[in-house]
Amino acid sequence: MNMLAQLTTVPVPDYNFGMLPALAAAAAKAVCAKVPEACPAMVRTHMLSVLSSAVAPLYTMSPPNWTSIPIGVNTLCIADVGGSKSPMHDYLIPPLEDHARDSFARYEVARTEASAASAEKKFHIRLLEAEIARCRRKQEPAQDLLATLAKLRRAATAQPKHRPRLASNIDLESLLQQLDGKYEAVDFLTDEGDKLLSSSLMRHVSVLVDLIDGKLLEFRREKKKHLYASQPRGTFGLLAQFAAIEPFRPRCKRNEYTEHQAVRLGFFARFLVCVAQPSPMSNRYAPAGNDDQALSNLHEALKELYDLHQDNQEAGGIAPIELAFAPDALGYWDELCRITHNLKFGQLAHIADFVSKMLNLTARLAAVLHVWESQTQYVSISCLQRAWELVSWHATQYERVFVPPPPLPQQEADVEAVIEHLQASRFSIDYKEVPTEPIGLLLNMPSNRLRAALLRMEQRDLIELCGGKTTFINCTKMFSRSRNITWR
DSSP states (O other): OOHHHHHSSSOOTTTTTTOHHHHHHHHHHHHHHHHSSOHHHHHHHHHHHHHHHHHHHGGOOOOSSSOEEEEEEEEEEETTTSOHHHHHHHHHSSHHHHHHHHHHHHHHHHHHHHHHHHHHHHHHHHHHHHHHHHHTTTOOOOHHHHHHHHHHHHHHOOOOOOOBBOOOHHHHHHEEEEEEEOEEEEEEEEEOHHHHHHHHGGHHHHHHHHHHTTTTTOOOOOOSSSSEEOOOOEEEEEEEEEEHHHSSSOETTEEEEEEOHHHHHTTTGGEEEEEOOOOOSSSOOOOOOTTTHHHHHHHHHHHHHHHHHHHHHTTOOOOOOEEEEEEHHHHHHHEEEEHHHHHTTTTTGEEEEEHHHHHHHHHHHHHHHHHTTTSSSSEEEHHHHHHHHHHHHHHHHHHHSSSOOOOOOOOHHHHHHHHHHHHHHHHGGGOOOSSSSSHHHHHHOHHHHHHHHHHHHHHTTTTTEGGSSSSSSOOHHHHHHHHHHOOO
């Protein structure tokens, strides 16, 4: 009986949040309890970007035989309307919003002090110039005064900088202004990822890729000071609808796949993608008495880290702390290198772009988990194992969103080709009597396939066969529909 009692009291591991640091896991459960409609996987994924934003500017990671890489991961959660994106986001974003407001208040105070210091400097310069002029009139030595004046003019007045971290509705120049300097950071944590994905920034995908990789960014301006961002840090935590992702998904045209530039450059391969799973019932996380305290503990820890980075930057910038794998994790890392190589040319060859980033993502995520659990500079094997498990799960999600759809059957491809040809030549043909032989020749389509395509189009009420034969067709129905749609 005692043994049975002990067995029933063993806590069951939480599949959704068991891999997170204890502080984050408790807060994530609290969010799920407060937002019953939220998908736990979406909460966990967005939580990873929030945790990353706080520690990314403070640390770097050095895997074996690699150069140092930034830590932190970027996430993309996809959910349709009613997926509780905003309510869930609202429980995690307050520390960063408070930091942005506090940063602006500090900036206003610093700007007032800088203005007063500049006015005082100008006043001293005028006094020195007047004293030097008097000495020259009286032919008295003024070398000391001239040296003091030169030193005063060379002394640059420190210009205050607003560091809101939280970015929204900014263009490329505004982004570089915020990152201008060394070790600066910006965070795109938003429940309106649709706006970012349709903004002007997406015309500069290569810059965003370099930002994620922590590379030097440069923006040259004709009549203003050039902007340089050295070792910048950028964290993306996007919540978006399926419609916002659709333009970036691969498309099949004439049996050839075309990729969007953002996919081709590996922008989305640097993200942990999550497709929220709607449930007719709640997420089954019951409210607990310590939910508010769990969220408060997370908010306090986030605030301390955001403030630490701000203090470091106001002190002139402090280099990030470098992390490395613990000795017992090195063997596991070597095994992951072997596994990813096999996956890239085997089971996951169709998402080779993501597989090539899996080691990088795993190292970044392992560092984030470690920093939130320990103060040492050596990332444990436990963090590495959990990071790999998470990244492996997100590989299936990336596959679901960005793998090309299967090609159309030959019959459907023929129909699409004929329709596309007719639409392209619609202004140079007689709708009521279109010869079909030239269509087959121009499309290099055998007569039997052309006839089958035309018969399918007739069944779909797109065309009419003239005299019941496929020699000539009447396209009036198809083009009248397109004109009506255009006019509306």
